[in-house]
Amino acid sequence: MNSSTNYDVVIVGSGLGGLICANVLSKQGMRVCVLEKHYQIGGNLQTFKREGCVFDTGVHYIGCMDSGEILHQVFKYLGVLNQMKLERLDKEGFDVISIGDKEYKLANGYDNFAVALKSYFPEESVAIDKFVETLRIIWDNVGLLNFRGNVKGVIPGVWQYNENAHDFIEGLTDNEELRAVLAGNNGLFTGNSAKTPLYMLANINSFYIKSAWRLAGGGTQLAEALGRNVEQAGGKVMVNANVVKFKSKEKLIEAACLENGEVIHGNSFISNIHPSLTMDLVEPGLMRQVYVDRIKSLENGISVFTLYLTLEKGMIPHRNSNLYYSKDTWVWDLHKDPNQEWPHGFMLYTSQDGNTGFAESMTIITMMRFDEVEQWSDTTIEKRGESYKAFKKEKTDALLKLVKQKYPQLSTAVKSSFVSTPLTFRDYTGTVRGSMYGIEKDSSDPVRTSILPNTKVKNLLMTGQNINIHGTLGVTMGALLTCSNLVDMETIMDEIKEA
Ligand SMILES: Cc1cc2nc3c(=O)[nH]c(=O)nc-3n(C[C@H](O)[C@H](O)[C@H](O)COP(=O)(O)OP(=O)(O)OC[C@H]3O[C@@H](n4cnc5c(N)ncnc54)[C@H](O)[C@@H]3O)c2cc1C
Secondary structure (H helix, E strand, O other), X not given: OXXXXXXXXXXXXXXXXXXHHHHHHHHOOOOEEEEOOOOOOOHHHOEEEEXXXXXXXXXXXXXXXXXXXXXXXXXXXXXXXXXXXXXXXXXXXXXXXEEOOEEEEEOOOHHHHHHHHHHHOHHHHHHHHHHHHHHHHHHHHOOHHHOOOOOOOOOOOOOOOOOEHHHHHHHHOOOHHHHHHHOOOHHHOOOOOOOOEHHHHHHHHHHHHHOEEEEOOXXXXXXXXXXXXXXXXXXXXXXXXXXXXXXXXXXXXXXXEEOOOOEEEEEEEEEOOOHHHHHHHOOOOOOOHHHHHHHHHOOEOOEEXXXXXXXOOOOOEOOOOEEEEEOOOOOOOOOOOOOOOOOOEEEEEEEEOOOOOEEEEEEEEEEEOHHHOHHHOOOOOOOOOHHHHHHHHHHHHHHHHHHOOOOOOHHHHEEEEEEEOHHHHHHHHOOHHHOOOOEOOOOOOHHHHOEOOEOOOOOEEEOOOOXXXXXXXXXXXXXXXXHOOOOOHHHHHXXXXXX
8 A cells, every 4th residue: 555645544453343433434534544463354253164164253142233223223324234144032032041950031121031030030029120120220321322422522321330230239139049140141241249330231231131133144244344334435444454553743643553564644543452552552651651550550351261162963952042051159250260160150152054953063151361371371373382282172171061061962962172262362352361351340440440532642542342341332332432532423323313
């Protein structure tokens, strides 16, 4: 490309946040360049293929995609709706929470959700109603989730920022089984009993309670559709474009410098990478050290271990839901404590073999601390040595042993298996110590652990899962917040509503 080109906006990273910003700003007539260090765009939307089966590395189910719902409207506005292959998960049980031998279905619709839970816990209707009502109120308080665009650069819906999710549930009921069910899908936010804020549990649950859908063609379809839009609008999406530095002049960023020596100029810059890594790109002295130190001192959430299985035909029924399993009623802080036996629980989903009703593959996700793989942290993908292979085998066997309690057929149904560890994750998405969802929000210290899109450099903004909250909903809303610093969000929200 012509190195003298000056873009309106240069975006570092092609995760969902970067791509949504690129789309919104392109639609507003800006010339945008997205720089991605990998050969594939999407970050956590990336998929890979083994033996004909497509596996997601991150996002596999999303919510609020029914007509008129918030994500549906945003994707409609961006013109990607028709390019996404979606399948609705079981309305009567999009998530199934399994505590030991027992199973509980989470149903779509606040009212149905409550009715279903009351059928398991008839004596707990007051607690269940309070839970559901609280979720509803918290959602209704967030302007962007309700098509209100008057954000003025601040995070809307700060209500109950400092209320703790675990404590809220404990306060609802003494029934330990119900407590575990209400927090049972907390792999969705790597629930930390001391820190996870209530608004996070509430809004992520509401997102799926409203409607829950599998991205049937894999997350890549969304990334590719968003990427195509940018190019069609005259922008550029560059892969193998690893940004190593921001060049600055007179207290502003003027260009992003790539590892290969290319220099991409722009008027404004958005970083879609981890805030701590963003700080590393900025020239020393440009930001106040106290700000840099604050960002760098923030704790990151736990990492993840994923087991991908291809399956023999016709052996394991496909499930149109996600299964969240815990050995017992303690579902919080999964694998944070080195003394907790690994694995204590997992999340699992299958992909269907055509329309046979049977699964062709299964993905099993559980938490893992980075220190488990620390000894190989200086190695790179495919070059980590025999001891790392032995570690993966040991962990695979341990996880499979637990999963077989739900699926004994796995003893003979597994065709092949693949694993990703915190190292894989760190190296493919560039998150600090492979953290699944990035900087950990802390209900007891909400201001310090919340990251705003604005930085101390006037023309450098941030986006992605560390702004607002993680996940498709949080990242999309966070991207709109980021864009509200460059365009009039009230007008855009009206357009989204009317799309
Ligand atoms: C295992 C797992 C399962 C998940 N499942 C779901 C789910 O089912 N539903 C859901 O809603 N959410 C899910 N999430 C959460 C969701 O995937 C993330 O919150 C979201 O995708 C993060 O998007 P992001 O914009 O922060 O960018 P990221 O996905 O973090 O992407 C950042 C991009 O920046 C690139 N990059 C980094 N450094 C540089 C550099 N120096 N130069 C250029 N490019 C760079 C990276 O290569 C990457 O492509 C899941 C997450 C994980 C880990």
